[in-house]
Amino acid sequence: MDRTDKKILRLLQEDATLPVADIARKVGLSTTPCWRRIQKMEEDKVIERRVAILNPEKVNVGVTVFVSIKTDSHNAEWLRRFSEVIVKMPEVIGFYRMSGQVDYLLKIVVPDIAAYDAFYQKLVLEIDIEDVSSAFAMERIKDTLELPLEYMSIDKNAKS
The missing domain is CATH 1.10.10.10 (Winged helix-like DNA-binding domain superfamily/Winged helix DNA-binding domain)
Incomplete structure (x- = not known):
């Protein structure tokens, strides 16, 4: 590079x-x-794929919710089942295992609070979770998929 x-x-x-x-x-x-x-x-998978980035409001998913999940189950079978359930939920656009007070963080998009409630009901019905808390984004100030390239290793000997 x-x-x-x-x-x-x-x-x-x-x-x-x-x-x-x-x-x-x-x-x-x-x-x-x-x-x-x-x-x-x-x-080389530096470029994973090329996609169209849609406007959430135009496709009726203008409400962004960050869902924090705590679990008291840390066994492989629970994690497999949890991952299987989450990956199949189209509202989930980000799914992270965390350090600290929360075990998992989900970023979801829905049209409204009623749709979030339906998502929540389905989630707790499908998988045993100790605690779920949600934070609704009030305003999208910055939301990008562009990665910072300042940290990328450059081969100084390569011809540009």
Whole structure:
């Protein structure tokens, strides 16, 4: 990975629909070498996939809820079952195992509080949980999938 790869990644994070010719021009390459670099980053899983980012309000899931979960079950079977249940719930857009006071944190999107309540009822019916607490986001100030590239290792010996 060199500085040119980093520039390509920055451009793709901003707009994954940019034509390769435009990316190439912006980073100072011809189209074929630029395309090869993108292909290599896809093969190496630096670029996992390209997606369209939807407006939550336009698809009627404008309410974001952070759900903290505590459990007193830490065995492999419970975790397998819990993960299986959560992964199948389309409202869950983030699922994390945490350190500290909370065992798991979910980020979910729903149209309204009634939909959240239905989600909650289904969750506690499907899996044994010690405690569930929820925090509703009042305003989305920053919500991005763009990763900071400042920490990316650059091969200083590679030709850019």
